[in-house]
Amino acid sequence: MFDYFYGAQAEQFSFYRVPKVLFTRDQFKDLSAESKTLYGIMLDKLDLSVRNNWTDEQGRVYIIYTIEQIMRDLNCGNKKAGQLLQELEEKGGLIERKRQGLGRPNLIFVKNFISSVDNSASSVDNSETGHFKKCQNDTSGSVLSTSPEVSKRHGINTNNNYTDLNNTYPILSGCDEEGMQERTQYEEYFRKSLSIDLLLQENPHEEETILGILDLIVDVLCSCRQTIRIAGDDKPAEVVKSRFMKLDHSHMEYILHCLHENTTKVRNMKQYLLATLYNAPATISPYYQAWVNNDFYGQN
Template sequence: MAFDYFYGDQADLFSFYRIPKLLFTDPRFRNLSTESKTLYGILLDRMSLSARNGWRDEDGRVYIIFTVEEIRESLSCGNKKAISLLDELENKVNLIERKRQGLGKPNLIYVKNFCSVDFPVERHFLKCQNDTSGNVKTTPTEVSKAHCNNTDINDTEMIDTDSFLSSDWEGWETDELQDRASYERYFRQQFNMEFLLRQYPYEEDVLNEMLNLVVDTVCSKRKTIRIASDDKPLEVVKSVFMKLDREHISFVLDSMKENTTLVRNMKQYLLAALYNAPMTINSHYSSLVQHHMATGQI
C-alpha cells in the first residue's frame, strides 16, 4: 500500500489520543507496558466524552463504560491481552478502578485523575516538562465566518460577571499559592507561551489573560463554573482545561480575530471559547478537509 506525503498543514488534520508524558518519564511507571500506556490514553479520551454526557455516580465521579470487546477492537489484540492490560493499569499502578454492576452488565471504569489531591504524583506532574514541537506550525487561515463564532455563546452581551477570579483567593495559605504557581508553570509549558508570544507579538495582553483565566479556573474553590450561561461542575471544566495546548490557544485567538459580534464580557467569552476549543477545533479541521477535497487539494 502506497501512502502519499504530507503537504503544508495536512498533518494537523488528524485527531490524536493524548498519553501523559509522565507515564514515560516517572520511575513509578517504568515497568508499565507500552500497550497499557496506550490504553490509558484511549480511556482518557473516553473520559472527556463521559464528562460531557454527564456519566457520574452518586458521588459525582465521572466513569466510563469500555468493554473488553471495545479494547480488543481499538488495539487489535486478543481477549486475553485486553484483560491483561486492564489488570496492569488497575493492579500494577492504580491508574484505573473497575466497579462491577452484575447481572451481565459491563463494568464501570474510573480513570484516576493525575491532578487529584490524593494522587501521589500530582506535584511531579505539574512540574514535569512537556514536549513542544520544534516545528513552526502556521494556523490555517481558511476559517469560515460561521465557524469562527462557534463558541456556544448565544449572547455575547451578557453582563453576568463570574466573580471567582477575585473572591476565591481570600484566605489562601502558602501551600495553595504554591500549587497555583505550579499550575501556572504547567500551562506556560503546555501552551508554549514563548512561541505564542513570538507568533502573536501584538496579542501579548490577550495571551496573558487567557493563561491567567485558565489558571484561575482550575484553582477555583467554586463547585461550578459559569460557561456560556450554564453552570458546569468545576472538575469537568478543569479536566477540559488540563488538555488544552498551544494549538487550542492559537485556534481561539484566530477565531477571535474573525468574530464580528460585539463582546462586552470578554472573560465569559474566553471561558466559553477555551472550554469548547477541543470540540470546535476538530470541526474546523473537518471543514478544512472538505474544502481541500472540493478544491482538488487532496
C-alpha cells in the same frame, strides 16, 4: 499509498490524547506504551460519562469499558487486555476497578494524573514559581486583569467596555488555600501541553495575552463550582474542565488568531475568552479546513 498532509490539513482529524507527563515523569517510566495509550482512550471516554452523569455516591466519575471493547480498540487478545488494565491499576495507580457482580461489567475510575505528579520544590522551576506568585498578586479579584492593555496592543476593539472584569464571575470562590498546590500542578502541566514557552517565542508581543489565557485555563481547572457560565449558559463544571484538558498548542494559536481577527465590540473579555476556549476543540477543525480550501482555490 497514503498521501501527504498539506498546510493545516492534520487539524481536521480527531485524536486520542495521551498526557506528556506519562512519558516525561520517572514515576511512570515502568508503564508500557500500550498501557499509556489505553489510559489516553479512557480519558477520552470520560466525556461520555460526564454527559451521562455516571458518578458514584461520592461524585467520582467512572467509565464502563469492558475487556471485549479493549480487545477491539487495541487489536489485542484477552490476556493482553487484562495485563494492560492490571498495569494501569497496580503499577501506575491511574485507574481503580470496582466489581459490580451478577455478570455486570466493572466500573473503572480513571484517576487524575495531575494529582500524582511530584509537587516537591525540586519539581517546579523557581522561575515558574515566582511567576505563579506574581500572577496571584496581579490577578486577585480578576481572572484576567491585564485584558484592557492587551486588547489595545493587539487590535481587539478598543471601544470595548471592561468595567465588569474585576468583580464578575469569581470562578475560584469557595476554594481554600489547599487548592493552591493543585493550581501550581495544573499551571506546570499546561505550560508544557500548550507549549507556552514556544508561543512566547513565536509571539513576543503577546506575552500578557498568553499568560492571561493560561491563568484563565488554570482557574477553570481549579474551580470548586458545580457549574461554569459559558456564553450565557451554566454548564456542568466537569464538562467544561474536560473540554479545557483537550486544549493544545494549535488551539492557543487559533485563539490568538481569533483575538486578532475579532472586529465586534466585546463587553466582557473574560466571558469571551471562556467561550472561545470552550469551543476551540470543536471549531478549530472547520476553521482550518476553510483556511486550507481558501489557500487551495486561491492558488488555482
